[in-house]
Structure formats: C-alpha cells, structure tokens
Amino acid sequence: MEREGRSVLAADPDWWRGAVIYQIYPRSFQDSNGDGIGDLAGITGRLDHIASLGADAIWISPFFKSPMKDFGYDVSDYCDVDPMFGSLADFDQLVTRAHDLGLRVMIDLVLSHTADTHPWFTESRRDRTNPKADWYVWADPKPDGTPPNNWLSVFGGSAWAWDSRREQYFLHNFLTSQPDLNLHHAPVQEALLDVARFWLKRGVDGFRLDTINFYFADKYLRDNPSLPKELRNDSIAPSVNPYNHQLHLFSKNQPENLEFLRKFRAVLNPYNAAAVGEVGDAQRGLEIMAEYTSGGDKVQMCYPFEMLQPTRLTAPMVVETFARMRAAAPDAWPCWSYSNHDTVRHITRWGLTDAAAKTYATLLVCLRGSICLYQGEELGLPEADLTLDELQDPYGIQFWPEFKGRDGARTPMVWVTDNGNGGFTSARPWLPVKAPHLPLSVAAQDRDNTSILAHYRRALAFRRAHPVLRNGTMDSIDAVGGVTSFRRRGDEDLFCAFNLGDTPAEIRFPEGNWQTIGTDLGSQSATGGSVTLAPWGVHLAKRA
Structure with missing residues (x-):
C-alpha cells in the first residue's frame, strides 16, 4: 500500500x-x-x-x-x-x-539480529541444509567443543550459544535470544x-x-585482540562487563x-x-x-x-x-x-x-x-x-x-x-x-x-530562525579554560561562546562589528571586544 x-x-x-x-x-x-x-x-x-x-x-x-x-x-x-x-x-x-x-x-x-522466535531463525536452526540455513552466523565448535573464537557479548559472556539441532554455535552480540543475521x-x-x-x-x-x-x-571468525586496561571505555558496556577487555576488530x-x-x-x-x-x-x-x-x-x-x-x-x-x-x-x-x-x-x-x-x-x-x-x-x-x-x-x-x-x-x-x-x-x-x-x-x-x-x-x-545553525560551516573552534567558542558561517556569520563551568571567564570575540542575539536564551551583552561570561553563561552574536 x-x-x-x-x-x-x-x-x-x-x-x-x-x-x-x-x-x-x-x-x-x-x-x-x-x-x-x-x-x-x-x-x-x-x-x-x-x-x-x-x-x-x-x-x-x-x-x-x-x-x-x-x-x-x-x-x-x-x-x-x-x-x-x-x-x-x-x-x-x-x-x-x-x-x-x-x-x-x-x-x-x-x-x-532478530528474536530467536523469528520464523527465519526457526527454520535456520532446524538443520544445516534448509533454505535459510545460511541466514544466521553459524560455526562449528573447536575440537574441544568450545566456541569458535573469543568474541564476547555486549550483555556479558561469550557471544556464541550452542544449538543441539545443528550441533553448531550461533552468534549473538547481545542476548542469547537475539541471534545475529548473516x-x-x-x-x-x-x-x-x-x-x-x-x-x-x-x-x-x-x-x-x-x-x-x-x-x-569477520567471515573468517578471527579472534579479537585484547585491549589494555588504560584504553578501556565503558560507554558501550558497563565497566564490570568483560566486553570492554577486547578491541572488537573482527566482531x-x-x-x-x-x-x-x-x-x-x-x-x-x-x-x-x-x-x-x-x-x-x-x-x-x-x-x-x-x-x-x-x-x-x-x-x-x-x-x-x-x-x-x-x-x-x-x-x-x-x-x-x-x-x-x-x-x-x-x-x-x-x-x-x-x-x-x-x-x-x-x-x-x-x-x-x-x-x-x-x-x-x-x-x-x-x-x-x-x-x-x-x-x-x-x-x-x-x-x-x-x-x-x-x-x-x-x-x-x-x-x-x-x-x-x-x-x-x-x-x-x-x-x-x-x-x-x-x-x-x-x-x-x-x-x-x-x-x-x-x-x-x-x-x-x-x-x-x-x-x-x-x-x-x-x-x-x-x-529554526537561523538556518546557518542547521547547514552552515563550523570553524574557529576553540577552548579557553572552561569556555568553548566557534563560528557558524553561511548566509549569516554567528559567534557562539559557552562557559561550561562554575567560575566566571572572560573571552574575546573576533574582530568586526558584532550584535548580541539570543537574549531570551540568556545571551550576555558585550562591550568592546570581550565579554565576561558568568558561570554557565552564553554569548551569541551576529556579525553586522
């Protein structure tokens, strides 16, 4: 339809x-x-x-x-x-x-990935020769019966689950009930x-x-290398999860x-x-x-x-x-x-x-x-x-x-x-x-x-009122203490400065004639070539 x-x-x-x-x-x-x-x-x-x-x-x-x-x-x-x-x-x-x-x-x-109740997976796991046999990531065990490689799940533990029907492992980067499509x-x-x-x-x-x-x-299912502790980051998985111990180069x-x-x-x-x-x-x-x-x-x-x-x-x-x-x-x-x-x-x-x-x-x-x-x-x-x-x-x-x-x-x-x-x-x-x-x-x-x-x-x-913010360039990006500033340029030329800290900070803005805008957003007025931003202060200006 x-x-x-x-x-x-x-x-x-x-x-x-x-x-x-x-x-x-x-x-x-x-x-x-x-x-x-x-x-x-x-x-x-x-x-x-x-x-x-x-x-x-x-x-x-x-x-x-x-x-x-x-x-x-x-x-x-x-x-x-x-x-x-x-x-x-x-x-x-x-x-x-x-x-x-x-x-x-x-x-x-x-x-x-899908749910393990998806009809595609129901058919795929039936045997190794059905029409959807290759629709998911299946792999034989190692000779000792362990998973084919060292890949880990974002949700903890091995990324491989054993299936007795095919006598193979299937890949799941998340829950065991979420098999990965091939x-x-x-x-x-x-x-x-x-x-x-x-x-x-x-x-x-x-x-x-x-x-x-x-x-x-990775089509060859190569092992992921380990990741040194100082390079680990818990933005994808919590620090208590061993997923962070690998560089996920192949998974x-x-x-x-x-x-x-x-x-x-x-x-x-x-x-x-x-x-x-x-x-x-x-x-x-x-x-x-x-x-x-x-x-x-x-x-x-x-x-x-x-x-x-x-x-x-x-x-x-x-x-x-x-x-x-x-x-x-x-x-x-x-x-x-x-x-x-x-x-x-x-x-x-x-x-x-x-x-x-x-x-x-x-x-x-x-x-x-x-x-x-x-x-x-x-x-x-x-x-x-x-x-x-x-x-x-x-x-x-x-x-x-x-x-x-x-x-x-x-x-x-x-x-x-x-x-x-x-x-x-x-x-x-x-x-x-x-x-x-x-x-x-x-x-x-x-x-x-x-x-x-x-x-x-x-x-x-x-x-919405300043289309340059939607599609203009962004340059002159700078950080001085707790203040970040940049320019947005296109049909307009805007200067934007933000004090991302709890203490006042003085900044200078680019040469030229600048008009303060965004006062309803708390944009502070400036005199001369600088402005002292209060804690969490903002200065927005348009080049005249």
Whole structure:
C-alpha cells in the first residue's frame, strides 16, 4: 500500500540536514487503553507536544512484534505491530497526524539480529541444509567443543550459544535470544531491504538504524585482540562487563558494511527518506561515523557516543571531537545527542543544575549536525532511582548493583503533576513513575516561562530562525579554560561562546562589528571586544 501522507510535507531530500529529531520510547510515552504500557494511539494523542516544542521529526523505538526479552529490540516480525502497541491501522493514523503537524516520522530498524522466535531463525536452526540455513552466523565448535573464537557479548559472556539441532554455535552480540543475521548472504540483505521498502511505502520518512556497525562479522571468525586496561571505555558496556577487555576488530566494523549501506541508501532516495545510524564503538566511533556518512552515497547521518559519555562534556572535548571528525571526513554528518533509552539521563550523568542544563541545550542547538532529543529531556528529567525488584531490563538485572541498567531512563513521561502516574496511564505503569519527576511535568512547566521546557522551546526556535545553525560551516573552534567558542558561517556569520563551568571567564570575540542575539536564551551583552561570561553563561552574536 502506497500512502499519500508524505505529500503534506515539502519534498526536500535534505530535510534531515540539521533537523531536530525527537526520540519516543513507545512503552513509556502515553498509554491510551489503560494497560500500563504506552502505545501508538497514545503517541498520536501527544504529538501536539512535540510539534509545540519545535522538532522536525520523531524517531519511534521498536514497536514490531516481539517476545520483548529486550523490549522490542528482538524482532519476530519486521512488518507488523506488536498487539501491545496497537495495529498497523494505528500506525497509519500516527503517520497521518504527524505529517499534518509538519513532523516527519522515523522508525527504529534492528537489522543486525532478530528474536530467536523469528520464523527465519526457526527454520535456520532446524538443520544445516534448509533454505535459510545460511541466514544466521553459524560455526562449528573447536575440537574441544568450545566456541569458535573469543568474541564476547555486549550483555556479558561469550557471544556464541550452542544449538543441539545443528550441533553448531550461533552468534549473538547481545542476548542469547537475539541471534545475529548473516549479511554476507545476499538473500538476507535483500530481505532486509524489503523491510525498509515496506515501511517507506506506508509513509515513513526514514529510519534509525540500531547497532549499524554490527551488521557484518569477520567471515573468517578471527579472534579479537585484547585491549589494555588504560584504553578501556565503558560507554558501550558497563565497566564490570568483560566486553570492554577486547578491541572488537573482527566482531563488528567490517568493510563489507559500506556496500550494504550504499544499497540501503539507494532504497531511501526515491522517497527522500533519511537514515541515522547508531555507531556503537568506544574507540573509533567518530571515525566510523565519518566513514558511513561521507560521500553522499551511504546513510545521511550517524550518532557516535562522544556526547553520551559518563564524563561531562567540556570545552576541550568539544574541540577534540570536531577536530577528529574533520580529520576523518570533512563532509561527515553527525547527529548529536546527550541522552537516549540506553544511557543514564544526562542531567544525572553529568550532575547538572538547571542553569547548566539550559546552557548545554543552547550549545546543542548551535552545533553543526543534526540533533536527537530524548523524551523527557526537554523537562530536565533526572535518572529515576529504581530498586532491583522494580527493574525490567535484563542488562540491569545481570550487572546489578554495580550497574543499574537502562530502566532509569525509560520510566514514563510525566504529563501532569497531580496524578500518581503523571498522566501516563490510569493503570499500574510497566515501570514506576517516581515522585521527583512529578513536579517537572509538562503541565507544570507549560505555565512557567523560566522552566527548562520553555528554554528548549526557545532554543529550537532560535535554531529554526537561523538556518546557518542547521547547514552552515563550523570553524574557529576553540577552548579557553572552561569556555568553548566557534563560528557558524553561511548566509549569516554567528559567534557562539559557552562557559561550561562554575567560575566566571572572560573571552574575546573576533574582530568586526558584532550584535548580541539570543537574549531570551540568556545571551550576555558585550562591550568592546570581550565579554565576561558568568558561570554557565552564553554569548551569541551576529556579525553586522
């Protein structure tokens, strides 16, 4: 079925460049039927909030049929809606309403693996000669019966699971119940491209591609080398997970991925659709992002993990990040985010005050690249503090108490304050709504012009009012003490400076006649050729 809903939006192949994309975790956005779980109809009913925020698009995390062992990231049918979220008709209504509001719709595709209940895997594991025998990564054991190599799972332990039917191991980079597809096999690639075609024909405007750098494994199944302790990074897996002990040279990031991404882009182009890939790599994330987005023939954008790190983003880190990206590929296009469904919310992770949160929000809208905002980020929600008995996330349960998992960022949105469940549901929610979240509800902040929600609305309006922030160059990137500054140039010439620290700092701005702008974002006025920025102060100026 070919839908016409996309026609209400301009047929712009570059709509994604500099776009603000709002991530929706459907289980936790809005429950419409009183079962305690968010659903598609609930999303449709709350789209006005996202439109009023000033976003350009939404990204909906998986809602496909699934056994839900990893809450939708284990897909058993790529082309249907899980009944807990509604139906394909509900999805069609969501797309129509979003497009009417000027919002494009991106959905989450999990192409590296399926659920072990997917019919493809059910057939593949039956024996070694069936038509789908080669659709997953199977390997014989070593002579002593142990797994074929030393690869580790992101969720802990070996990445290989034994299957007695075939008397072989299958690869799973995540849960054992999430077997990895074999994209070296051409029919698998074509089947996945058909999935994309199915949703494009239903009216979606693009995709978020989960674990985009995990699509291919080394065809020779070579061992990964060890990684020295001083080079380990826990942005992909918690420090208690031995996954961080390896350099994942062969289990992901394979060169064959580039040609598949070219095929994927060819499917997108006739629809003016776009893709943003998740690059899960702690060592080479920026470089891989540059490789996947440069040249105009692969995916349009990727988000690396540099701004999802546990360590608070500092002025020198901004300089280093953009220098690495520019060195890797000048035309690389990132999609920056501070929070998502897999990370501790950045308000808590970085220990931010309201003033600091507002400054980081203003910085985000001034960076070159596109932007992902995670639901509740615009409210300044902190990480919810859950007990072990409240957890649903298998990752958190596995590594408790050293790592509390991902549920603290997945608790329901709070729409109103005077309701124990924040207006999310009339039933018991699948994850609890914690009391500290209730005063931060949408309804409460709607009435407060000094709120974080009001600031996000102003920041997104500022980005929209200055197209140079969406598609202009970014240069003269500098760090002096706690202050980072840069220029955005195109039809306008803007100077942006941010004090990412708790002490005042003086900065000089470039020669010329500069006019202070963005005063509703707290932009400080300047006299002469310098300005003293207060703690968490901002100076935005336009060259006259």
